[in-house]
Amino acid sequence: MSEKTKIAFFDAKDYDTASFDEAAKGRNFKIKYFETKLDEDTVKLAKGYDVVCVFVNDTVNEKVINSLTKKGVKLIALRCAGFNNVDVAHAANNIGVVRVPAYSPYAVAEHAMALLLTSIRRIHKAYIRTKDFNFSLNGLMGFDLHGKTVGVVGTGKIGRVFIDICRGFGMDVIAYDKFPAKDSGIEYVPIEEIWKRSDIISFHCPLTEETYHMVDKKSIKNMKKGVVLINTSRGALIDADALLEGIRSRHVGAACLDVYEEEADVFFEDRSGHIFEDDTLARLISMPNVIVTSHQAFLTKEALTNIAHTTLDNIEEYLTTGKSKNEVTV
Numbered sequence: 001m002s003e004k005t006k007i008a009f010f011d012a013k014d015y016d017t018a019s020f021d022e023a024a025k026g027r028n029f030k031i032k033y034f035e036t037k038l039d040e041d042t043v044k045l046a047k048g049y050d051v052v053c054v055f056v057n058d059t060v061n062e063k064v065i066n067s068l069t070k071k072g073v074k075l076i077a078l079r080c081a082g083f084n085n086v087d088v089a090h091a092a093n094n095i096g097v098v099r100v101p102a103y104s105p106y107a108v109a110e111h112a113m114a115l116l117l118t119s120i121r122r123i124h125k126a127y128i129r130t131k132d133f134n135f136s137l138n139g140l141m142g143f144d145l146h147g148k149t150v151g152v153v154g155t156g157k158i159g160r161v162f163i164d165i166c167r168g169f170g171m172d173v174i175a176y177d178k179f180p181a182k183d184s185g186i187e188y189v190p191i192e193e194i195w196k197r198s199d200i201i202s203f204h205c206p207l208t209e210e211t212y213h214m215v216d217k218k219s220i221k222n223m224k225k226g227v228v229l230i231n232t233s234r235g236a237l238i239d240a241d242a243l244l245e246g247i248r249s250r251h252v253g254a255a256c257l258d259v260y261e262e263e264a265d266v267f268f269e270d271r272s273g274h275i276f277e278d279d280t281l282a283r284l285i286s287m288p289n290v291i292v293t294s295h296q297a298f299l300t301k302e303a304l305t306n307i308a309h310t311t312l313d314n315i316e317e318y319l320t321t322g323k324s325k326n327e328v329t330v
């Protein structure tokens, strides 16, 4: 690689440019940062580049892939773990796809616990009150996590760290995974039992056809009254309208959402001062027992550094050898 590898970097934010510029120092890359997301309209920007670097809300469907290959782009480098936004089947034999399978499971698991604690101890309410010198405790009563049952769906890298954190709080952990980890000391149960027994349920599995809307009207009905749901995985695991109904009927006690099924046009952007079009999200946000963060769980210094280094390593490896240990295949 004597000539610099040209990377078109989509959906770039200040924290991305800082970490990637740092990681690219002394290496053979020329990175052009585009603030816009990659989609069918913006794909024209990729002309003349070797690689496109994309994130969770870029659109990499069949049309975009065809356009990229026509332009001579050789690789789609995801700077995230999930790849549900890429038509991997269509990419096969057309263009390479690499991802960052792990960068800091701690970042996401710790954020899930931060959301849970904030929600059940009403920290979000207390913070606003004391800022206004209101020191009343009315309406701030929470409950102990100690002794509660937490159901963890997906016991991969993030799920396991979350389980360890929960155990540290003295919680009883049960889990569901399509591929249970052997000899892990984790109590695996069928998904129906997760719904039935859990006081709190946290999602750490990928979004697939199977997991799409695994939380819907029916599963919510089978959950304990007052259940707290935490989703730091992918929004579409939860049917947002069914969740809203569950909150309104008081069956769901609280929801902690770092992801939302229609987040693509909203999350990561400053929409203050705009008329907000998504009624379901607006209603959810308006609920006192719903906390929304905008896909922020990954956002730690350690994670960003790892993401930048692994992404550039993946690109280097793929362009030099034609493959990568972090390649996404069908």
Ligand code: NAI
Residues within 6 Å of the ligand: 081, 082, 101, 102, 105, 108, 153, 154, 155, 156, 157, 158, 159, 176, 177, 178, 179, 180, 204, 205, 206, 207, 208, 210, 211, 232, 233, 234, 258, 259, 295, 296, 297, 298, 299
């Ligand atoms: P991982 O691949 O280590 O673990 C995923 C686990 O889910 C595996 O144990 C797998 O067997 C299990 N699984 C697969 N299909 C399943 C199914 N149908 N039902 C139940 N379990 C199933 O992934 P990792 O690193 O733990 O990440 C989990 C998810 O977290 C990712 O898929 C991604 O969507 C999300 N994520 C969110 C971030 C954020 O900033 N909010 C950042 C990073 C990841």
